[in-house]
């Protein structure tokens with residue numbers, strides 16, 4: 001860990017300086033490399049306070065790093081256009097600083113302010129109505145405060161849901177990091193008519209899965225793994241995350257002829273498309289969260305955020321209510337999703 005910090009902490013500044021001094025595009029290009037290696041070793045740190053501090057410092061540092069990457073790319077662009085002198089002027093540096101401050105302010109606002117996003121999904125011959133709340137990617141960790149969890153519960157209860165669906169990544173990695181913080185006592189205050197059911201995400205698999213599931217059950221979230229339940233003439237299929245290599249096939253889970261809703265952490269739709277599914281709810285992408293992660297998700301997933309109708313199936317991908325390691329969102333906003341399911345009027 002120490003090696004990583006010593007190596008990476010001064011790197012963007014050194015490379016940025018080298019770029020300005022050397023006029024080399026190659027050095028500028030190097031700037032884009034190597035910003036994610038910090039993430040891999042963070043869980044090895046056992047001290048709660050130290051881990052929290054390092055996470056905050058590194059996350060903010062990486063934000064600066066990425067912003068400098070963007071500014072460098074802009075500088076290269078200006079150079080190519082023949083306006084290279086501009087990038088060495090105090091005005092350019094000042095504008096870069098203002099851009100950085102505005103970005104970090106906006107990114108943090110998007111991270112802490114939770115909005116409510118509403119959808120209406122119409123299903124043919126569904127002669128009743130259901131009010132769902134879909135909560136994905138809460139990412140409980142030592143970076144989150146009790147008031148954040150209280151706000152989620154207050155907003156969810158304010159929507160008076162018939163049923164609350166949890167889309168995975170509720171725990172960021174290890175329940176041990178959040179033990180004793182009281183998140184479980186607050187989350188169990190969520191209220192709904194038919195219950196609170198959820199799937200696992202890839203992040204629950206980072207720590208001890210058994211302990212993480214026990215923690216979620218303590219929050220009174222019923223975790224269903226490759227199981228389905230029927231609520232008000234709809235069959236809800238809760239798929240285990242792909243991190244479980246032996247998860248069941250979709251066709252081996254459902255059991256009724258009711259219209260079907262899938263809750264699957266990652267927004268992949270191929271299997272659901274081959275079955276007769278009305279709606280899939282997913283999270284995982286955090287709506288792209290920030291540049292350049294958003295580009296990776298755009299290449300990998302057909303829907304990174306929002307609602308889309310793919311043939312006859314509706315999909316909703318939530319940007320999630322929380323985020324893990326990175327305490328900013330410059331490409332998406334934290335959200336709680338409300339979905340009204342009702343009959344389609346032809």
Ligand SMILES: [Fe+2]
Pocket residue numbers: 137139169201203284285286320
């Ligand atoms: Fe997530």
